[in-house]
Amino acid sequence: MTTVAELPAFGPDPTPEDAPFWEAAAEDRLVLPRCRGCATFIWYPRSFCPQCHSPKGVEWVPASGRGTVYSFTVSHRGMGPYSEHAPYVVAYVELEEGPRVLTNIVGADLDTLGIGDPVTIVFQPAGQSKVPRFGPA
Amino acid sequence: MTIRGKAFIAGAFEHPGRELPDLSVSQIHAEVAAGALADAGLGFGDVDAYFCAGDAPGFGPLSMAEYLGLRCSYVDSTETGGSSYVVHAGHAAAIAEGKCQVALVTLAGKPRTGGAYPGAAGRMANAPESNFERWQGMPGAVGGYALAAQRHMYEFGTTSEQLAEIKVAASLHAQHNPDAFLRKAVTVEEVLDSPMVSSPLRRMDCCVVTDGGGAVVLVSPEVARDLPRRTAKVLGHGEAPKHTDNGRIDLTYSGAVWSGPRALDEAGVAVGDVDYASIYDSFTITVVETIEDLGFCAKGEGGRFVSDGALVAPYGKLPFNTDGGGLCNNHPANRGGMTKIIEAVRQLRGEAHPPVQVPDCEIALVHGTGGSLGTRMGSATLILGREDA
Numbered sequence: 001m002t003t004v005a006e007l008p009a010f011g012p013d014p015t016p017e018d019a020p021f022w023e024a025a026a027e028d029r030l031v032l033p034r035c036r037g038c039a040t041f042i043w044y045p046r047s048f049c050p051q052c053h054s055p056k057g058v059e060w061v062p063a064s065g066r067g068t069v070y071s072f073t074v075s076h077r078g079m080g081p082y083s084e085h086a087p088y089v090v091a092y093v094e095l096e097e098g099p100r101v102l103t104n105i106v107g108a109d110l111d112t113l114g115i116g117d118p119v120t121i122v123f124q125p126a127g128q129s130k131v132p133r134f135g136p137a
Numbered sequence: 138m139t140i141r142g143k144a145f146i147a148g149a150f151e152h153p154g155r156e157l158p159d160l161s162v163s164q165i166h167a168e169v170a171a172g173a174l175a176d177a178g179l180g181f182g183d184v185d186a187y188f189c190a191g192d193a194p195g196f197g198p199l200s201m202a203e204y205l206g207l208r209c210s211y212v213d214s215t216e217t218g219g220s221s222y223v224v225h226a227g228h229a230a231a232i233a234e235g236k237c238q239v240a241l242v243t244l245a246g247k248p249r250t251g252g253a254y255p256g257a258a259g260r261m262a263n264a265p266e267s268n269f270e271r272w273q274g275m276p277g278a279v280g281g282y283a284l285a286a287q288r289h290m291y292e293f294g295t296t297s298e299q300l301a302e303i304k305v306a307a308s309l310h311a312q313h314n315p316d317a318f319l320r321k322a323v324t325v326e327e328v329l330d331s332p333m334v335s336s337p338l339r340r341m342d343c344c345v346v347t348d349g350g351g352a353v354v355l356v357s358p359e360v361a362r363d364l365p366r367r368t369a370k371v372l373g374h375g376e377a378p379k380h381t382d383n384g385r386i387d388l389t390y391s392g393a394v395w396s397g398p399r400a401l402d403e404a405g406v407a408v409g410d411v412d413y414a415s416i417y418d419s420f421t422i423t424v425v426e427t428i429e430d431l432g433f434c435a436k437g438e439g440g441r442f443v444s445d446g447a448l449v450a451p452y453g454k455l456p457f458n459t460d461g462g463g464l465c466n467n468h469p470a471n472r473g474g475m476t477k478i479i480e481a482v483r484q485l486r487g488e489a490h491p492p493v494q495v496p497d498c499e500i501a502l503v504h505g506t507g508g509s510l511g512t513r514m515g516s517a518t519l520i521l522g523r524e525d526a
Binding site for chain 1: 285334386
């Protein structure tokens with residue numbers, strides 16, 4: 001079982017398009033960009049909607065931080081800063097709001113972890129902000 | 138404009154080396170270029186079009202055309218990972234448009250003795266998604282494919298034993314190839330006993346890491362007519378990038394669902410007409426999803442399809458990768474698309490290793506995969522026929 005504090009954390013390099021995400025993460029808040037035209041949640045963050053290309057742009061809205069495991073892999077061979085941390089879990093988590101995001105699952109029993117398992121967000125300090133990882137709900 | 142019958146593969150050459158510490162990457166490009174041109178009965182002075190991808194040193198075709206001493210009227214450096222060369226063969230439709238007559242495509246690399254291949258990491262550093270995909274510790278390419286495999290198993294009941302059958306078939310072919318990096322035939326049990334790398338994929342679910350390269354030469358019908366060598370006829374081509382679909386990614390299918398039908402339509406053939414298939418096999422799961430998406434079986438049935446020796450040449454349902462493929466033969470520059478074309482040409486010429494030569498091989502399908510599986514992936518399908526097809 002890997003705890004969140006055990007994983008390497010290197011900070012994002014925020015861009016004008018995703019800075020609001022990282023500003024909120026620094027305060028342990030998950031926000032997602034949503035299209036002002038078609039109300040689709042957008043992932044990864046960008047300043048326009050790749051779904052409907054509405055000229056109305058996007059707004060940032062609070063998200064629940066809850067989701068389920070869409071897929072996962074237990075890596076037995078970490079590379080670079082991860083070389084000392086195997087086994088650890090890389091996963092796609094499907095957020096309640098829709099997007100499937102690449103992340104890590106921490107604090108889970110690797111023998112019983114499964115697709116569909118409910119998970120909830122945990123933030124880990126990384127550089128000037130925090131990165132969103134997920135643990136068992 | 139259709140490519141059908143407008144371009145012929147006249148030359149194909151695979152570098153026999155698997156560890157090449159004493160050659161530069163440029164030298165390997167030059168050696169495979171010379172090999173493919175000689176195979177076609179042509180020389181460097183005949184080349185008027187050049188295609189290369191991210192494995193080419195320097196400024197792509199600008200650097201390599203100078204290095205090779207080429208004078209070109211047409212160049213293309215489309216970069217879609219390991220599928221690039223299958224894309225390039227399709228873009229040789231420029232021959233049909235009269236832009237060129239003799240097109241050279243090269244691949245070379247030395248990830249085994251030359252250290253890590255920096256190309257993909259460099260390209261991804263400024264990707265718009267990089268802030269959201271670089272801190273999770275993705276264990277190289279295998280991680281993305283493992284995520285796809287896990288989901289495919291969950292949705293369709295695909296098993297590790299079924300994935301292992303793909304490696305077994307490749308190893309049965311590789312034992313006849315003296316150049317293959319891994320020549321030992323393996324069993325399902327041996328695959329399942331190999332160490333877990335990134336669950337559910339084990340070491341033997343992964344392709345080899347080798348130096349080497351390959352090249353093909355595509356020519357116009359007029360040039361083909363005057364060559365002594367048997368050619369392979371280009372019948373159809375399709376390509377399709379697939380992406381994360383605004384975060385609603387579905388890892389259970391690949392871009393082959395689009396590139397396959399396009400290629401088959403252009404060729405005017407059905408999957409049932411395919412005698413031999415070169416299916417990109419970066420990992421065993423790549424083959425399962427690709428076979429489904431090309432229409433060789435229903436979605437979700439790929440695991441069952443590949444069981445019971447279906448892929449074993451020459452008499453399986455779908456003889457595949459008779460050189461041993463990426464799983465056993467080679468994966469030069471961490472990119473297998475080129476070698477997939479070369480083995481298909483061998484099959485159509487009747488020049489595969491005799492124990493794996495498909496009798497009366499008339500139609501071959503080549504499929505290239507690039508990037509990851511089901512996300513940020515390149516797919517390209519090429520249908521080739523015998524010279525008289």
